Amino acid sequence: xxxxxxxxxxxxxxxxxxxxxxxxxxxxxxxxxxxxxxxxxxxxxxxxxxxxxxxxxxxxxxxxxxxxxxxxxxxxxxxxxxxxxxxxxxxxxxxxxxxxxxxxxxxxxxxxxxxxxxxxxxxxxxxxxxxxxxxxxxxxxxxxxxxxxxxxxxxxxxxxxxxxxxxxxxxxxxxxxxxxxxxxxxxxxxxxxxxxxxxxxxxxxxxxxxxxxxxxxxxxxxxxxxxxxxxxxxxxxxxxxxxxxxxxxxxxxxxxxxxxxxxxxxxxxxxxxxxxxxxxxxxxxxxxxxxxxxxxxxxxxxxxxxxxxxxxxxxxxxxxxxxxxxxxxxxxxxxxxxxxxxxxxxxxxxxxxxxxxxxxxxxxxxxxxxxxxxxxxxxxxxxxxxxxxxxxxxxxxxxxxxxxxxxxxxxxxxxxxxxxxxxxxxxxxxxxxxxxxxx
Ligand code: ATP
Ligand code: MG
Numbered sequence: 001x002x003x004x005x006x007x008x009x010x011x012x013x014x015x016x017x018x019x020x021x022x023x024x025x026x027x028x029x030x031x032x033x034x035x036x037x038x039x040x041x042x043x044x045x046x047x048x049x050x051x052x053x054x055x056x057x058x059x060x061x062x063x064x065x066x067x068x069x070x071x072x073x074x075x076x077x078x079x080x081x082x083x084x085x086x087x088x089x090x091x092x093x094x095x096x097x098x099x100x101x102x103x104x105x106x107x108x109x110x111x112x113x114x115x116x117x118x119x120x121x122x123x124x125x126x127x128x129x130x131x132x133x134x135x136x137x138x139x140x141x142x143x144x145x146x147x148x149x150x151x152x153x154x155x156x157x158x159x160x161x162x163x164x165x166x167x168x169x170x171x172x173x174x175x176x177x178x179x180x181x182x183x184x185x186x187x188x189x190x191x192x193x194x195x196x197x198x199x200x201x202x203x204x205x206x207x208x209x210x211x212x213x214x215x216x217x218x219x220x221x222x223x224x225x226x227x228x229x230x231x232x233x234x235x236x237x238x239x240x241x242x243x244x245x246x247x248x249x250x251x252x253x254x255x256x257x258x259x260x261x262x263x264x265x266x267x268x269x270x271x272x273x274x275x276x277x278x279x280x281x282x283x284x285x286x287x288x289x290x291x292x293x294x295x296x297x298x299x300x301x302x303x304x305x306x307x308x309x310x311x312x313x314x315x316x317x318x319x320x321x322x323x324x325x326x327x328x329x330x331x332x333x334x335x336x337x338x339x340x341x342x343x344x345x346x347x348x349x350x351x352x353x354x355x356x357x358x359x360x361x362x363x364x365x366x367x368x369x370x371x372x373x374x375x376x377x378x379x380x381x382x383x384x385x386x387x388x389x390x391x392x393x394x395x396x397x398x399x400x401x402x403x404x405x406x407x408x409x410x411x412x413x414x415x416x417x418x419x420x421x422x423x424x425x426x427x428x429x430x431x432x433x434x435x436x437x438x439x
Pocket of ligand 1: 151286
């Protein structure tokens with residue numbers, strides 16, 4: 001993209017309404033704009049981030065055999081009356097009436113709808129397990145929307161739902177999902193640690209929140225430092241083998257990790273002191289096994305192996321895609337701006353043409369841009385160099401390719417790595433090779 005022709009409205013001033021760094025930086029870098037309290041428009045650079053996050057999550061969902069669907073944002077109230085949640089959900093639910101006086105709602109989550117869709121398509125235990133997911137906007141009329149997209153009212157969520165014939169198989173689905181989450185967060189480039197969470201009336205160990213570490217997080221967390229070293233992508237797990245899944249799960253849950261409300265001093269003292277880590281965190285995902293809660297209340301059953309009807313066991317699994325965009329920034333920024341992890345950066349590199357109109361600068365900058373025009377933001381504006389440096393740092397490209405008149409005359413480019421601040425000079429062909437290697 002050429003910055004001179006794009007809609008990336010960066011701001012010099014710090015917006016007064018933004019209390020935390022990610023909110024300020026998302027506004028200043030031109031990623032989002034608020035359109036109503038807790039409701040945001042995603043501008044071109046912000047939308048690229050949302051898409052990159054979504055795509056990684058999608059690939060890791062598909063890798064465990066989950067199937068993508070797309071359910072609507074609007075749901076009939078009828079469905080929620082069947083599960084008994086219509087009245088129970090309270091004022092967070094946005095209720096809507098259509099011209100025929102039918103009650104609708106803007107979905108805060110989709111357990112009811114997916115259970116109903118499942119019932120219409122699956123009749124026998126032979127068709128199980130089924131795992132379905134979608135990436136769709138949700139609405140929750142939060143009392144206090146704040147921190148920008150981190151606690152919005154309309155927000156993008158990936159939500160998945162599993163259906164299994166029995167508890168053992170449902171637990172295997174849960175564990176596969178956990179692995180999928182660990183791998184997705186690792187690919188995105190963040191440390192998200194699974195922490196035991198409230199399970200409600202079902203009990204057991206089958207709810208986890210995934211928490212990203214950041215000083216401004218809403219909850220305090222305690223965890224074993226070895227979590228930071230885990231390579232979940234290299235972890236050999238046989239997805240179809242419950243024992244292999246169990247070994248992975250046991251290995252993972254043997255490392256202590258808990259939020260403040262679940263913190264267990266006795267277990268904490270068993271962790272080697274040198275490995276104990278304390279900090280604050282942001283919830284970016286939540287997975288839950290809840291058995292037959294919805295299949296029972298909504299009267300959904302399939303025929304079992306002996307012919308008797310069985311209520312399938314379910315789990316639901318959410319990732320806050322739009323919250324993640326903010327949480328990643330919260331975990332990775334400095335005074336000057338955002339420091340994107342390469343896999344979710346809106347642009348993998350920024351090309352700074354310091355003197356547009358200068359023949360040598362234009363030719364070098366264009367050659368770099370043509371190497372990967374979809375992944376680059378070429379700053380070809382007529383502005384001063386200082387403005388370009390500031391905007392590149394603010395938008396947070398992992399790599400900056402600086403083309404100045406002196407270097408361009410001899411065919412050299414200055415490369416700056418945003419995270420380390422390291423700078424090197426290289427000839428054009430080396431810079432083109434570098435662009436090709438950026439992943
Ligand atoms: P929280 O405790 O932060 O209010 P929750 O527990 O109500 O979240 P879940 O129902 O578990 O949220 O939703 C799954 C995921 O959706 C959360 O882990 C979070 O990442 C995201 N999410 C939930 N509420 C919001 C919101 N208001 N704005 C942005 N993302 C949200
Ligand atoms: Mg939650």
